Amino acid sequence: MKVTVNDSCIACGACESVCDVVFSVEDKAVVDEGAIAGNEDCVKEAADCCPVNAIEIA
Ligand code: SF4
Numbered sequence: 001m002k003v004t005v006n007d008s009c010i011a012c013g014a015c016e017s018v019c020d021v022v023f024s025v026e027d028k029a030v031v032d033e034g035a036i037a038g039n040e041d042c043v044k045e046a047a048d049c050c051p052v053n054a055i056e057i058a
Pocket residue numbers: 005008009010011012013014015016025028029046049050051052053054055
């Protein structure tokens with residue numbers, strides 16, 4: 001799974017709330033790529049929670 005955050009991110013913090021092991025939010029959400037394996041379910045949940053659909057999963 002490849003996870004990226006596009007420029008639509010408004011740094012709302014929702015992804016970090018549901019999946020803080022993978023996402024951290026400063027001026028925009030940052031993905032810890034090394035933490036994705038084993039946490040795919042919460043990554044998908046975070047993508048669903050993002051209000052601007054900024055989380056792209058490939
Ligand atoms: S939920 Fe979406 S808009 Fe909010 S911080 Fe995460 S990536 Fe950015």
